[in-house]
Amino acid sequence: MRQAQKIRLLPQRGGIVLVLGVQYAPLAFLTLRAGLRTLPREMIEAARAGGGRPLHVVRRVVLPLMTPPLFAGVALCFVSCLGNFGIPAVLGIPANYLVLPTLIYQRLAGLGPAVLSEVAVLSVLIASIAVLGIVAQDALLGRRDYRIVTASVEARAFELERWRLPVEIALWLLTTITLMLPLLALALTSLVPSVGVVLSAASATLDNYRFVLFEHSATRRAFGNSLGLSSLAALVIVAIAVPLAYHLVWRRSRMLRAVNLVIEVPYALPGVVLAIAAILLFLKPLPLLRVSIYNTVWIIFFCYLARFLVLGVRPVVSGYHQLDRTLDEAAQITGARLFRRMRTVILPLVAPAAAAGALLIFLTAFNELTVSALLWSAGAETLGVVFFSFQQGGDSTYAAALGMLTVAMSIALMLATLLLSGRLPRGVLPWRD
Amino acid sequence: MARLAIERLSKCFGAFRALDDVTLEVTDGELIAVLGPSGCGKTTLLRQIAGFDRADAGTITIGDDVVTAPHRHVPPEERRIGIVFQSYALWPHMTVADNIAYGLDVAGIREPERSRRIDAALSLVSLEGFGHRPPALLSGGQRQRVALARCLVTEPAIVLLDEPLANLDVHLRASMEREFARFHGRTGTTMVYITHDQSEAMALADRIAVMERGRVLQVATPSRLYREPEDETVARFIGEGMILPASVLSSAIEGTCAVEVLGTKLPMRCAPTQRPTHAAQACVRAEDLRIVGRGEGLDARVTGAVYRGGRYRLDVALVAAPHIELHVGVPESSPTRPGHEIGLEIADGWIIPQRRAGGVPAPHERRSRGC
Numbered sequence: 129m130r131q132a133q134k135i136r137l138l139p140q141r142g143g144i145v146l147v148l149g150v151q152y153a154p155l156a157f158l159t160l161r162a163g164l165r166t167l168p169r170e171m172i173e174a175a176r177a178g179g180g181r182p183l184h185v186v187r188r189v190v191l192p193l194m195t196p197p198l199f200a201g202v203a204l205c206f207v208s209c210l211g212n213f214g215i216p217a218v219l220g221i222p223a224n225y226l227v228l229p230t231l232i233y234q235r236l237a238g239l240g241p242a243v244l245s246e247v248a249v250l251s252v253l254i255a256s257i258a259v260l261g262i263v264a265q266d267a268l269l270g271r272r273d274y275r276i277v278t279a280s281v282e283a284r285a286f287e288l289e290r291w292r293l294p295v296e297i298a299l300w301l302l303t304t305i306t307l308m309l310p311l312l313a314l315a316l317t318s319l320v321p322s323v324g325v326v327l328s329a330a331s332a333t334l335d336n337y338r339f340v341l342f343e344h345s346a347t348r349r350a351f352g353n354s355l356g357l358s359s360l361a362a363l364v365i366v367a368i369a370v371p372l373a374y375h376l377v378w379r380r381s382r383m384l385r386a387v388n389l390v391i392e393v394p395y396a397l398p399g400v401v402l403a404i405a406a407i408l409l410f411l412k413p414l415p416l417l418r419v420s421i422y423n424t425v426w427i428i429f430f431c432y433l434a435r436f437l438v439l440g441v442r443p444v445v446s447g448y449h450q451l452d453r454t455l456d457e458a459a460q461i462t463g464a465r466l467f468r469r470m471r472t473v474i475l476p477l478v479a480p481a482a483a484a485g486a487l488l489i490f491l492t493a494f495n496e497l498t499v500s501a502l503l504w505s506a507g508a509e510t511l512g513v514v515f516f517s518f519q520q521g522g523d524s525t526y527a528a529a530l531g532m533l534t535v536a537m538s539i540a541l542m543l544a545t546l547l548l549s550g551r552l553p554r555g556v557l558p559w560r561d
Numbered sequence: 562m563a564r565l566a567i568e569r570l571s572k573c574f575g576a577f578r579a580l581d582d583v584t585l586e587v588t589d590g591e592l593i594a595v596l597g598p599s600g601c602g603k604t605t606l607l608r609q610i611a612g613f614d615r616a617d618a619g620t621i622t623i624g625d626d627v628v629t630a631p632h633r634h635v636p637p638e639e640r641r642i643g644i645v646f647q648s649y650a651l652w653p654h655m656t657v658a659d660n661i662a663y664g665l666d667v668a669g670i671r672e673p674e675r676s677r678r679i680d681a682a683l684s685l686v687s688l689e690g691f692g693h694r695p696p697a698l699l700s701g702g703q704r705q706r707v708a709l710a711r712c713l714v715t716e717p718a719i720v721l722l723d724e725p726l727a728n729l730d731v732h733l734r735a736s737m738e739r740e741f742a743r744f745h746g747r748t749g750t751t752m753v754y755i756t757h758d759q760s761e762a763m764a765l766a767d768r769i770a771v772m773e774r775g776r777v778l779q780v781a782t783p784s785r786l787y788r789e790p791e792d793e794t795v796a797r798f799i800g801e802g803m804i805l806p807a808s809v810l811s812s813a814i815e816g817t818c819a820v821e822v823l824g825t826k827l828p829m830r831c832a833p834t835q836r837p838t839h840a841a842q843a844c845v846r847a848e849d850l851r852i853v854g855r856g857e858g859l860d861a862r863v864t865g866a867v868y869r870g871g872r873y874r875l876d877v878a879l880v881a882a883p884h885i886e887l888h889v890g891v892p893e894s895s896p897t898r899p900g901h902e903i904g905l906e907i908a909d910g911w912i913i914p915q916r917r918a919g920g921v922p923a924p925h926e927r928r929s930r931g932c
Contacts (some may be wrong), residue, residue, distance in 0.1 A: 454650035457613060462664030462715060463638045471662070476654040 136342035140225035145217050148209045150306045156201035164190075165195025182286045200268040207261035207345040210254065211398025213498035214512070218519050228254045229400045233501055236404075241411060244404075251404040255397055262396050311535065317528060318528035337527035347514050347530065353425055356495035361432040362486040370482055372476060373441055377448040378456070391441055394434040399498030406431050406503065423505040431499045436492055440485040447481025486543060493540055563612065563624030563718035563751055564589045570619030572605055579605040579642055581775035583619070587719075589735050591750040592745045593780075594766035598798075602775040603755045610753065611644060612637040623718055643712030647724040649704045651696035657683075658692035664715035682710040683742070686776070701735045706740075713748060722754045726761060737766050752864050759799060763787075771795050787846075789830070789911055796844040796913055803887050807843040809912060812836055822907060824860055831912035842913045847874070849909040850889040852897060853913050858906035861887070863899050873897075877905060 175185040213229040218403070232254075233246045288295055293511055318322065319332050340347045376384050394402050410427050413420040421427045459473045475482075497512030504513045510535060518527035565587040572580040579602045587593045595603045608614045610621060612635060621629035623642070628635040653662050661679050670678065678691060683689050686706035696704055705725060714722055725741070726734045745752055762769045763783040765830050770780040771794075776797055778792045789794035793804055810819040811825070813835040820829045822843055829843060851858075866875040869890070875897060877887040887905070891897055 452648050452650060454646040454648055455652060457611070457637070458644065458646060458650040458652075458711075459663060460613075460637045461611060461640070461642055461644050461717075462667050463641075463669045464663070465638060468667065473652055477652075491822075 140220055144219050144225070144227075147215050148212060149221065151212070152205045152208050152312075153213065153306070155199075155204050156266065157206060159197050159201035161195060163194050164491060168194055196268040200265045203265035203268065204262045207258050207265070207396065207398075210258055210261065211400065211498065213400060213501060214516070217497075217501070217516065221520070228497065229398060232400050232404065235397050236502060241407070244408065244411070245402055251398075255401045258397050258401070262313045314528050314531050314535070317525055318532045320525060322523045331451060334368055335526045337533070340526055340530045340533070343529045344514075344526070346509055347511075347526075350509040350514040353509060354494050357425060357432060357510065358490045361429060361436060361493050362440070362489040364433060365437050365489055366444070366482045366486045368437065369440040369485060370445045371470060373444040373448050373478075374470070374474060376441070377445055378453060391438045394431075395436065395438045399431075399435065399496075400502060401433055402431055403499045403502040406434075406499075423508070425508040428500050428503050428508065430490075430508065431503065432493050432496070436489045436501065439488045439492060440482075443481045443485040443488065444478055447478040451477055466538065484545065491541060495534060495538065564622075565751060565753065566620075566622040566718055567606075567610070568620045570606075570609060570621065571617050572602075572609060572614065576898055578775050580609065580616075583772075583775070583777050585770055585777055586640075587751055587753060590749045590751055590755060591767045592764035592765060594754045594755055594756055595767045595772060596762045596769050597772035599757055600863055601756075601772040603772050604723060605775075606772070607644075607723055607753065607755050610719070610721060612640050612925075636866065641715075641718045643715065643717035643853060645705075645708045645720070645722045645725045647727050649696075649708040650730075651704055651707055651711075652873070653736040653901060655695075656692065657688065657696060657699070658725050659692050660696065660707060661692075661711045661714050664711065667760075668715060678714055682714040685713065685747075686710040686740075696732055700730050702737060704891065705729065705737060709744065713744075713750070718751065718898045720750050720752045722752060724755055726758070734761070738928075741765055757860075771798065773798075789832075790844055791840055791914055793913060796842075796911075799845060800846045801888070804913075805843045805885060805907075807841045807910075807912065808839045809835060809837050809841045813865055818912065820910070822910070823879065825859060825907070825908075827907060829910040829912050835912055835914065838915065841915075843910045844913055845887075845907060845910045847869075847888055847890050849907060850877075850887065851906045851908055852889060852891065853906045854905040855902050855904050858904040861903050861905045863897055863901045863903060866899050868893075875899075877903070879905070 165189070170191060172185060175189045176182075180188065187330075192282050202418065211229060213233065216225070216227045216230050217233065220226060221234070226234065228250060234252075235243045236247050250268065275288070316327050318336050319334070320327050321333055321335065325331050342348075372387075376388055406427055407422070410422045410430070411419065430447060455477065456469060459469045464472070495512065496510065497516060500510040500513050501516060504510060511530065515527050515530050518530065564671075567583055567585040570577070570580055570583045573615045581602075583602075583606060585606075597603050597605060605614070609616055609629065610623075615634050616629050618631070619629070620627055620631075623640060626635070627633060628640050650764065652663070655663070658679050661682050662675060665675050665678060668687055674785075680689070680931060683692060686709055687705055688703060688710065691699070691703070691707075699707065708725070716896060721864045722741075726737055729737060736759060741754075744750075745765075751921065754762070754765060759769075768780055768782055768784060769786050771778045771792075772785065773794055779786060779790065781789070781791075786795065787800050790799060790802065796802040796804060805822050807829070808821045809831070812818060813831050813833050816833065817828045817830045818835050818837075820827060820841070833886060860880040862880060863875050866877050867874045867876075871893055872890050873893065873895065875889050875891055877889055881886055886891065889905070
């Protein structure tokens with residue numbers, strides 16, 4: 129009850145909009161930054177040489193040229209918010225403020241497969257709206273999704289001079305408000321026995337961590353499931369991506385170009401759409417094999433493969449692009465067949481890019497909720513699902529502890545990529561150049 | 562070692578005709594240079610021989626095996642060829658010895674034969690003791706030699722070299738040129754050497770095939786190419802030849818004929834089949850032109866001078882035909898300067914043979930065939 133009251137402090141619609149905004153601001157940032165990176169520095173230099181002051185140059189040269197990436201960023205955020213499940217679920221469901229993904233979830237969770245045809249209609253509706261956004265983004269950017277690959281060209285920086293300090297302070301403030309404060313709240317909540325208790329030396333406890341790590345069997349299972357699903361998905365996708373990207377980059381054909389487009393669809397469309405499609409596909413036992421993967425982790429695994437394939441393919445594709453094709457041809461003329469060349473020449477050379485892709489997949493899948501919220505079953509929970517059910521059941525302190533653990537793990541893995549940094553093609557990981 | 566025969570090979574990229582009816586015969590053990598400006602199709606030709614791209618028409622035969630023909634395309638890995646790439650294409654994650662051993666491993670060659678051949682290849686390129694190094698720690702010239710060793714170790718039927726010296730600096734280039742010539746002498750491998758540098762081609766090749774816009778214009782020994790070009794483009798491209806309009810007055814007698822150039826009569830070298838004509842072209846080299854006193858020879862005017870180290874290259878315009886650009890070399894001590902009026906004497910020249918029937922078709926005929 130306390131939970132619901134607390135949430136009402138934040139008006140539902142405004143709160144959801146605010147949190148979605150914070151969540152997807154990086155998408156707009158990355159899209160715009162990639163656009164700025166491809167802006168030839170001569171354009172700015174020519175304007176400066178023509179006597180334009182920095183603000184004038186921004187207004188007359190930079191902004192007009194950045195209109196496509198700006199609007200594309202808007203379209204991308206639109207599609208992402210449309211498909212987001214976690215935020216409206218946590219903030220909206222307790223107050224019965226519903227959006228399409230949470231409506232689909234509620235109908236399906238409450239009434240089961242009986243309402244499948246109804247939720248199928250809803251997911252077609254959400255997919256159609258999403259397609260509008262995707263088409264708009266495509267038209268503006270010529271099919272480049274900067275969630276997946278960022279372009280890196282030397283940028284022409286403006287000297288801020290005396291404005292530098294105020295701007296830096298403002299940026300740090302923004303970071304603090306959008307990132308540090310929520311994280312701090314999470315950390316503090318994870319250390320108190322129940323929500324509302326003031327944290328002090330006396331009230332601080334690690335019980336929440338002990339509970340989620342050692343006592344609660346569903347959480348333990350979920351850790352295992354999420355770790356297993358994410359690592360397996362990362363491995364399988366990389367195993368598919370390396371030969372697939374080889375053909376995409378070096379053996380271009382019309383069919384491959386179609387494949388290149390198709391693999392982006394499950395990632396671009398909202399996750400609920402994919403989940404409903406998977407239910408419809410696997411509700412009946414598989415033909416010939418006569419086993420059903422419905423209500424097992426494997427239906428989630430299937431969705432991870434479909435949804436995150438593009439996250440593995442894109443970095444590997446840019447890895448190939450930065451590789452001299454003659455390295456493969458030199459092996460080919462010695463008589464080495466494709467499989468041998470893959471093993472001895474190609475794989476070692478694209479390994480850093482493949483590792484980056486695997487990491488992206490792992491991180492995304494490990495923190496994933498949308499797909500598994502619709503597809504989980506007893507024994508096949510993921511971390512996202514357990515977190516969500518803690519939150520729904522009012523156990524916010526357990527949820528916070530679990531949240532802190534996954535955040536810590538994600539940060540650790542992101543830091544680990546620094547070890548790879550020297551060997552990675554530029555622009556493969558969104559968080560580094 | 563094997564001969565290489567290319568017959569009527571064509572390749573289009575979209576509407577662009579990259580190879581246009583190319584025919585080329587390379588005899589066993591020969592080093593042939595394919596020479597032409599960038600975009601002339603020489604790299605496309607190399608990729609065709611290697612089998613990286615499929616041909617649209619024509620055949621390629623290596624030894625006795627037809628590797629490219631209509632409805633037949635032997636993949637590169639089965640063609641028994643070696644390539645030295647312009648970028649060297651050394652695998653950065655393998656040592657020098659691993660790079661060289663790769664082809665041996667693919668062929669299933671085991672120790673001790675494997676080590677023996679790696680050592681032999683390393684010593685062939687004078688890189689003994691470099692086997693354990695990664696390619697990144699080698700200089701440009703050393704990488705070049707590793708690439709050569711890697712391609713020779715499997716004893717391929719044919720070695721293709723794609724502008725192998727283009728990435729080296731001038732000094733290294735000269736010494737690598739000599740080394741390539743030595744290798745070729747020692748191994749006797751059939752080699753196809755792609756280059757845009759005519760001095761490189763002249764220095765190395767038994768014969769040179771000059772390419773332009775996807776066609777082979779002439780295949781001949783370096784000396785023949787220089788002295789007796791069969792085509793205006795070849796004449797201009799090789800050794801900066803100058804073309805003068807000429808009238809041939811007599812048929813060929815013992816390789817020369819009587820010619821009138823800009824009102825002056827003189828003998829010139831020509832093909833044995835040369836017939837009298839008013840529409841001939843004479844190819845003249847800078848060393849064939851001599852500056853004489855004003856009033857003698859052809860009246861001319863010096864329009865420019867470029868210093869060439871110990872010598873000047875003078876640009877000269879004829880008074881009778883100012884649109885024809887001529888150039889002539891003079892020693893640094895020569896008093897002749899831009900603006901001077903001089904006389905020009907033609908000491909030697911070559912009459913470019915008339916197109917034979919069945920030769921390269923005229924441009925308008927080619928266009929009609931399209932892609």
